[in-house]
Amino acid sequence: MNITQLSVFLENKPGRLQHVLKVLFDRAINIRTLTIAEVSDFGILRMIVNKPEEAYAALKAEHVTCSRTDVLAVALEDTPGALYRLIDAFSKRQLNIEYMYAFTDRHGEHSIMIFRFDDVEAAKLALGEEGYTIMKRTDIHGE
Amino acid sequence: MDDIEIMVEVDEEIFSDELKVMNALADKISSRMRSILGISAKITLVEPSTIERSAGKAKRVIDKRISK
Structure with missing residues (x-):
């Protein structure tokens, strides 16, 4: 199974992010990583919990x-050029990334890249053929 | 000249995790307002329940013009 990202619509106003975080806090839900994409009036909070x-x-x-x-989540060596080589593989296959963000694993040995593709299945196939390991749901969500 | 701002509540049905899709939605509404009603309006996407509801007469228009 793929990794599930939650995407939240937020108005660009004080207290909106706080409200979302409070809902998660009240249920003891832990955020593994998040990113916010914003324009002038609103933002989209993307998070892995x-x-x-x-x-x-x-x-x-x-x-x-x-x-x-x-x-999709992919673990990369935390070394110069690791991301370049991965993106190069996508580029050669004409795979377009909608957006991406990163965090480090609990031991700090790897960078974990989160990718959003239009065509997830094509991206999975490409990653497999290039020898990359797609992280399992349990690796990321911890369920 | 007066300006019109139209607030549109975003529910899950029209929400996308991609900014380009949300921006396209606002552009599409703006374009339709212009072609059908002939008015140019700023479209602002807002969270659900932002627009005031009332048990009596609905107050959906906020006039900020200063009367002379």
Whole structure:
């Protein structure tokens, strides 16, 4: 199974992010990583949490606009050029990345890249053929 | 000249995790307003329940013009 990212619509106003974080805190949901893409009036909070289905249900119950998106997680050596080589492989196969972000693993030995592709299955195939290991759901969510 | 801002509440049905899709949505609404009603309006995407609801007469228009 793929990694589930939660995406949340946030108005660019004080307290909106805090509200979302409070909903997660109240249910003891842990955020593994997050990123925010913003324009002038609003932003999209994208995050990976330990209990995505529970978090999704809780946010919906609080009338927060959110959705679930399949993303891929790849562990890379934390060395110069590792990301370049990976992106080069995508580029050669004409695979377009919608967006990406990163965090380090718990031991700090690897960078974990999160990728959002239009065509997840084509990206999985390409990663497999290039010898990359796609991280399992349990590796990321810890479920 | 007066300016019009239209607030559009974003629910899960129209929400996307991609900024380009959300921007395209606002552009599409703006374009439709211009072609159908002939007005140019700023489209602002807002969270659900932002627009005031009322049990009586709905207050959906906020007039910020200063009367002379």
